[in-house]
Amino acid sequence: MMKIPFNTLDRQFFMYQDEYEKKALDILRSGWYILGPEVEKFEKEFANYIGTKYSLGIDNGLNALVLAFRALGIKKGDEVLVQGNTFIASVMGITMNGGTPIFIEPDKFDNINVNLIEEKITKKTKAICVVHLYGQTSNMDKIMELSKKYNLYIIEDCAQSHGSMFNNKMSGSFGDIACFSFYPGKNLGCFGDGGAVTTNNKELYLKMKMLRNYGSSKKYYNDEVGYNSRLDELQAGLLRVKLSHxxxxxxxxxxxxxxxxxxxxxxxxxxxxxxxxxxxxxxxxxxxxxxxxxxxxxxxxxxxxxxxxxxxxxxxxxxxxxxxxxxxxxxxxxxxxxxxxxxxxxxxxxxxxxxxxxxxxxxx
Structure with missing residues (x-):
């Protein structure tokens, strides 16, 4: 009987095996493994692919969300609207910063039902977390309208939507911040854990850059209590190979x-x-x-x-x-x-x- 796995990652590895192995060896031999040239190059290439000014390599998708909500100042007493049928990490990003998730039912496309958002907005609402679930971009026109009308932050959870579009604009380029996961099973998956954020806002970019590295902009000078949430050189290099394909x-x-x-x-x-x-x-x-x-x-x-x-x-x-x-x-x-x-x-x-x-x- 034919056996069909739900997913298998080795086949796409073998498609580009020589490129992956050469890249891994180059990085291993370079002697530079954290926040080096590969991460910098990947960040530029990924921002260019998504169509944003900035991108930042993060250690995983959950921490990308945690840093995003933190950078936007989401705290206890703040409400964030999010669809009810998402993976739990979308919600954890909110609650790990003290915020309260307000759930919205999905539409027939499995994404947030934009017609149900407005009735849930209160004085405490600070943001909408838009999840492009299963790989399809949400109805971003309507969401951006609501963002303008009520002065709300938009966080895009693009963990499953690398490369999807709405009206010819890439998911991850609409909101204040977008968060990506590069878990191995993702469309742009690495060979371990990895993630990224994208933004057009320089202030938010610099804030997250500081937060991912112990709250430090300059070595051993810590402005805030931050995280150790850096994408490593090896994963960044391998992601660069995959991004090219x-x-x-x-x-x-x-x-x-x-x-x-x-x-x-x-x-x-x-x-x-x-x-x-x-x-x-x-x-x-x-x-x-x-x-x-x-x-x-x-x-x-x-x-x-x-x-x-x-x-x-x-x-x-x-x-x-x-x-x-x-x-x-x-x-x-x-x-x-x-x-x-x-x-x-x-x-x-x-x-x-x-x-x-x-x-x-x-x-x-």
Whole structure:
């Protein structure tokens, strides 16, 4: 029986093996491993790719969020609007700074429902955290309008959307700050943990630059109590190699997604939808079905690995019990948690593997 993993990272490594290995050896032999030329070059190249003035390498996606909210001055008593069906890190960035997350239901594209934002804005609202979930850019026109109208900060969580666009503008270039994760499974993933922030605001850039390095702008002179949140040279160098191939890697994922969208035909399954004006980089291919657990077992029996993104929404997690939410408070978010299922999609996925997934699902 054909075995299809949910994801496999070695295939895209082998595509560019010589480049990765040469880069790693060059860095190892250079004797410079923290905040050196590779990080600087990556930051310039990544800012250029996203279309912002500044980019800053961070040690992981969660800390990118923590630093972003800290730099914006989010503190106890401040409210931040965020979609309910996100990965919990989006919420942790808020609460680790003392802020209160105010959850908004998602729309049919799995992103924040912009029509529900305005009614949740209060005097305490300081920011909107926009998550471009599963790889598709949110409705940024409407969000930027609200930001202007109510004078709110916009933080983009681009952990899953490297290279996606809305009206031909790159996700990560709209808000005050955007946060990226380079966890190995991401579209632009490194070989360990890594992350970045992007911004057009020099003041915020310098503030985060100081915060990521023990609150220090000058060695051993500490202006604030900061973090040790630096992207290292090795990861930055390997990310530079991958960034140079991101176009073809993204196109390959688009091709796989298009194959799924065209050929999966089963009335029990709802396929992902694309918003007008938005693109997706298909970090995940997420279907919905009322028979999720049965379908998952059936696929497993047929050699196909799947994952649920995400089975427990943040408002019902043990970590956020103290917020006092209960089951039924966000019915759409909770319905998604009970019905979503992510199918295998990865660089290097063969046509035979894709067709196996399609045929098995169509037979369900």
């Amino acid at each position: 991101i176009k073809e890697l993204t196109e390959e994922r688009e091709k796989i997604a298009s194959n799924y969208l065209t050929k999966i035909k089963n009335s029990k399954i709802v396929l992902p939808q694309l918003r007008k004006g938005a693109t997706s980089v298909w970090h995940l291919f997420v279907i919905k079905t009322d028979q999720r657990n049965e379908l998952q077992k059936y696929l497993e029996k047929n050699g196909i690995d799947t994952v649920i993104h995400y089975p427990i929404p943040p408002h019902l997690s043990k970590a956020y019990e103290y917020l006092g939410y209960k089951s039924g408070d966000f019915p759409i978010t909770e319905k998604y948690a009970e019905t979503v299922l992510s199918l295998p999609i990865y660089n290097g996925m063969t046509e035979d593997e894709q067709n196996h997934v399609i045929n098995i699902i169509n037979k369900y």
